[in-house]
Amino acid sequence: xxxxxxxxxxxxxxxxxxxxxxxxxxxxxxxxxxxxxxxxxxxxxxxxxxxxxxxxxxxxxxxxxxxxxxxxxxxxxxxxxxxxxxxxxxxxxxxxxxxxxxxxxxxxxxxxxxxxxxxxxxxxxxxxxxxxxxxxxxxxxxxxxxxxxxxxxxx
Numbered sequence: 622x623x624x625x626x627x628x629x630x631x632x633x634x635x636x637x638x639x640x641x642x643x644x645x646x647x648x649x650x651x652x653x654x655x656x657x658x659x660x661x662x663x664x665x666x667x668x669x670x671x672x673x674x675x676x677x678x679x680x681x682x683x684x685x686x687x688x689x690x691x692x693x694x695x696x697x698x699x700x701x702x703x704x705x706x707x708x709x710x711x712x713x714x715x716x717x718x719x720x721x722x723x724x725x726x727x728x729x730x731x732x733x734x735x736x737x738x739x740x741x742x743x744x745x746x747x748x749x750x751x752x753x754x755x756x757x758x759x760x761x762x763x764x765x766x767x768x769x770x771x772x773x774x775x776x
Contacts, residue, residue, distance in 0.1 A: 655732035656760045663728045663737045666758060666765055671721050679712035687759060687766045695752040695772035696745060717745035724751075733760040740775070751775045 658666070673681040683704055686692070692701040694710060696717075701707045726739025735758040742749050757769040 657732070658728075658730040658735035658758065658760070658765060660728045662765070663726075663730070663735060663758075664723075666756070667723055667737060670756075670767075674711065674715065674719055674721065677715050679708045679710075679715055682711040682715075683708040685767055686770070687761075687768050690767055691769050691771075693769075693771040693773075695743070695750065695754075695774050714745065718747075719743055719745045723754075734758070735760070735765065741772070743772075 670682065670685055673685060676682075686704070686707050688704055690702070690707065692707050692710060694701070694714075696714065697710060699706075699710075701710045721741055721743040724740045724742060726737050726741075728738075729736045737754075737756045737758075739754060740751065741754045742751050744750070752772045752774050754772040755769065756767055758765040759768040760766075
């Protein structure tokens with residue numbers, strides 16, 4: 622069964638809803654202050670995240686997230702929405718020697734906001750776990766930080 626059209630449609634719908642919400646007048650960003658991520662930059666953000674994970678330093682991983690970020694991980698039930706909870710989650714995950722790889726993704730960027738949505742495989746304790754993943758990045762203070770990270774095991 623081919624689920625690509627549904628998955629792509631869902632990702633596009635989510636991006637469209639976010640775009641409308643962000644352009645509803647609540648944003649104080651002018652076009653002069655807009656930074657847009659390229660596909661290569663989004664790939665590099667994933668590589669930086671994976672390198673931080675492989676480093677074994679949970680604080681290094683958590684430093685890639687905004688202070689108000691939300692993490693909905695595939696390999697844990699609780700939601701992590703504080704820097705301490707995000708650090709604790711990655712501290713536990715790191716014990717499983719994780720390595721992640723993107724299988725397929727759709728990237729999109731607008732004014733100081735970027736998305737990387739797709740399918741990935743995370744290997745933990747020597748076992749591959751195929752999952753869907755979404756990263757939402759916000760550009761602030763000269764760098765891209767993760768605002769939302771959601772992953773769920775493939776059905």
